[in-house]
Amino acid sequence: MSPRVLHVFPSFALGGAQARFxxxxxRFGAGFRHQVVALDGDLAARARLDPALTIDFPSVPASKNAMLGNALRFRRLLRDWQPDLLVTCNWGAIEFALANLPPVARHLHVEDGFGPDERHAQLPRRVWLRRLALRGSTVVLPSRTLDRIAREVWRLPQARLRFVPNGIPTARFAAPPRPARVEPVIGTVAALRPEKALDRLIRAFARLAAHRPARLVLVGDGPERGRLTALAASCGVADRVCFAGHQDDAAPYYAGFDVFALSSDTEQMPLSVLEAMASGLPVAATDVGDVRAMLALANAPFVTPLDETALAGALDRLCADAALRRGLGEANRARAAAEFDEAAMAASWRALWDGSAT
Incomplete structure (x- = not known):
């Protein structure tokens, strides 16, 4: 019988970790059976799953400010369910990691990045709890920045850490050559949440739009939409900013962009940047996580400090030069195909799930 894997997410709303799962x-199909726990009850990413999979979604709500009580309750569930593998995702699932002490099941913890409360520094209480809960677990990290934090800040044993870069089906994002438009399209694909700092992008675009024809397209939805719409109006660019909302397939939008922009305060190895690279786009981005290392070397001058003026300057230079955009886009496309195709990532994850890598 195929291994049964229990996956615990703070939320199963669609995001990078959920899309990767x-x-x-x-891809693995009948090779594994799955249980997915969304601690907030949001199962929106379920729509991405093949209906033929053997998978169930038990309801396991978590009580606020009750870490010990939650962990004891979750441990009883682990004993009842007896999964072959427990996979916890990010800080929001740490109580299930604590519940597995001492181990009921083999444990992988995946850390994809941090929310707004840890965008600038690690919180001491969380550092100590990660050190306690994860010391005997295999910890999977998609970025070199996270790998360094796990070693130097959380002080987890190097032997327990696995660096597995994100990957995407690069061929699916291949786009035809882009025309040299008089009004270039700057685009981003992101959840409209505070840590994405899309207000920085709108202000940067407004600086550029004061002297150059261009349009801005934001693909994604979230709690910041109303505030961002109002900001575009107050900056005088509402007629040049399109809020496209959530899209199940963003590939056609990448194909319609001339420049991809990332304005986040915190990222690690964002899938959106990989998708933009695979689509042959130049990227103007804030210098967060592994973004600089992900991009082709020639794209490095367009990775900026977390500053709207610097981001506006990078966008302006790219919008001004169609030949530069084409050259950088081709370099990014080649790097994505060579380094970040989904096949290599999948091979690493299969070995982690079936135990052959641990």
């Missing part, structure tokens, strides 16, 4: 589960 769906891609892997769909």
């Amino acid at each position: 769906a891609a892997l589960a769909n």
Whole structure:
């Protein structure tokens, strides 16, 4: 019988970690059976999963400010369910990691990045709890920045850490050559949440738009939409900014962009940047996580400090030069195909799930 894997997410709303899980589960098919716990009850990413998968979604709500009580309750569930593997995702699932002490199941913890409360520094209480809960677990990290934090700040044993870069089906994002438009399209694909700092992008665009024809397209939805719409109006660019909302398939939008922009305060190895690279786009981005290392070397001058003026300057230079955009886009496309295709990532994850890598 195929191994049964229990995956615990703070939320199963669609995001990078959830999209990666769906891609892997769909790819491996009947090779694994799955249980998915969304501690907030949001199962929106379920729509990405193949209906033929053997998978169930038990309801396991978590009580606020009750870490010990939650951990004891979760441990009883682990004993009842007896999964072959427990996979916890990010800080929001740490109580399930604590519940597995001492181990009921083999444990992988995946750390994809941090929310707004840890965008600038690690919180001491969380550092100590990660050190306690994860010391005997295999910890999977998609970025070199996170790998360094796990070693130097959380002080986890090097032997327990696995660096597995994110990957995407690069061929699916291949786009035809882009025309040299008089009004270039700057685009981003992101959840409209505070840590994405899309207000920085709108202000940067407004600086550029004061002297150059261009349009801005934001693909994604979230709690910041109303505030961002109002900001575009107050900056005088509402007629040049399009809020496209959530899209199940963003590939056609990448194909319609001339420049990809990332304005986040915190990222690690964002899938959106990989998708933009695979689509042959130049990227103007804030210098967060592994973004600089992900991009082709020639794109490095367009990775900026967390500053709207610097981001506006990078966008302006790219919008001004179609030949530069084409050259950088081709370099990014080649790097994505060579380094970040989904096949290599999937091979690493299969070995982690079936135990052959640990």
